[in-house]
Amino acid sequence: MRSEFSAFWSLALQISPQSLCFSTMLALGDYEHIIWDWNGTLLNDCELCVDVMNGILTRRSMPRLSIDDYRANFNFPVRDYYEWLGFHEDDTFEDVSHEFIDGMTLRKLEPPLHHGVAKLLRQLHDQLVDQVILSAHKQDTLEVIVQHYGISHYFDHIIGLDNIYAEGKTENGLAHFATLPHEPHEILLIGDTLHDAEVAKAMEVDCLLVAHGHQSEERLKQAGYPIIHSFDQIDIHGAQSITH
Structure with missing residues (x-):
């Protein structure tokens, strides 16, 4: 109602x-x-999320992400978003998930x-x-x-x-x-x-x-x-x- x-x-x-x-x-x-x-x-924390993900992408020689691209494509479940980025294998999804969370945790108090x-x-x-x-x-x-x-x-x-x-x-x-x-x-x-x-x-x-x-x-x-x-x-x- x-x-x-x-x-x-x-x-x-x-x-x-x-x-x-x-x-x-x-x-x-x-x-x-x-x-x-x-x-x-x-x-x-949107900019921080993009920055941490760009670090992951750069280490894998993958195209970097802009804020506009991120806001146009970020989605739940996050597995769909990771697939859009180019991560397709289950083990890669696990690795990237942990790598992303580790990066965010290290900088968790940065965003206002x-x-x-x-x-x-x-x-x-x-x-x-x-x-x-x-x-x-x-x-x-x-x-x-x-x-x-x-x-x-x-x-x-x-x-x-x-x-x-x-x-x-x-x-x-x-x-x-x-x-x-x-x-x-x-x-x-x-x-x-x-x-x-x-x-x-x-x-x-x-x-x-x-x-x-x-x-x-x-x-x-x-x-x-x-x-x-x-x-x-x-x-x-x-x-x-x-x-x-």
């Missing part, structure tokens, strides 16, 4: 950027529980949070909105990184994976949803990929996509959910009912 706000939001998207900003303000005030993706959504993240999380926390992280990042590393940025206290749960292949996010989302007292229309998932949209659809909750992460706006449009370009477009102060 979709919320009344979702229909209003879809209409606002067809009117103007100003309507988008206004409707987004209303949305976050109406949700009881917000599920955040981590990589690309809260953490600005996206602009406005800390302020937005604090505002939602102050309004008693439940917040969790649902990520395809490995659990133990995820907890260390979130703690490093000083924002872990804003989240009721930090939910990562037990593998390095980004497999199981949907299942974790459904398991988390089963523990919640909220109706689907009271829950919003915010992410930066089509996979996040798939997770939201599986959970039957509302979804907001941000086009500042790992997939381009053109690709995100395929999901049919509202899209923003930065958290500057969100202002939860004075959030009111959608009838205003």
